[in-house]
Amino acid sequence: MDCDEPEFCCPPAAPVGEATTVSLEGPEADEQLARLAKAIGHPARIHILRLLSRKEARVCSQIVDELPLAQSTVSEHLRILKDAGLLRSNGDGPRVGYCIDFNGLRRLKALIAII
């Protein structure tokens, strides 16, 4: 289980292997790390990750409330993080829940660790 409140849960995380099909070195790994690093290369997006990590927010509207940015801007940051594989969401209903994709985060940490 990822969440304590099932109503805002994201679907179960993919098998751990999925995010590690690319090796930790070589051009592919370089590009993957670059994409992940670029995704967290903005203070607002790091703030979002911290909020979700500490479970201080779960749904989009809460994240919007915590940041001094317009709703559309926050939505864009969420999209970037999701595209990078650092977030997952449950698209059901008007309240969209977000949670960290720990596979992607692990992948990021692993790629950085070996530099």
Place this chain on the structure above:
Amino acid sequence: MDCDEPEFCCPPAAPVGEATTVSLEGPEADEQLARLAKAIGHPARIHILRLLSRKEARVCSQIVDELPLAQSTVSEHLRILKDAGLLRSNGDGPRVGYCIDFNGLRRLKALIAII
């Protein structure tokens, strides 16, 4: 000592404490991590870090030879990494030696680890 070939050595690294004056959380930490992450948010810059990490290159011209980019472009990438605190250089002479600033790299890893 950082290097095996003193002729291309960078000046001694600053005391470890220097890069850790900012805490690991809060807005300052978010901005610092964002700057570091943005600096490695490009495949060429990750490639450069790997080259230097493996000591496959030490001076600017070697790095230029290893990358499919113009010399000016490589120089710009080196500047970005240096500004972010991930590289140091010895500015003496026409052959400029580069090496990884392990304080900055440690800082990056520490900031990412606690997300």
Place this chain on the structure above:
DNA sequence: ATAGTCTATCGTCGATTGACGATAGCACGC
């Protein structure tokens, strides 16, 4: 001194990013 080599900087260009407001799409309650 002078020529040659190496690196940093400048200027420019197209592509991308980040911000916003406006708007469309979607589930729920009435």
Place this chain on the structure above:
DNA sequence: GCGTGCTATCGTCAATCGACGATAGACTAT
């Protein structure tokens, strides 16, 4: 069905990024 609230997307604009060639600066060797 119909409005209401929430989220995603679109369009726009200024700012930044990334690439290059050209040029300037610095040191070496001749």
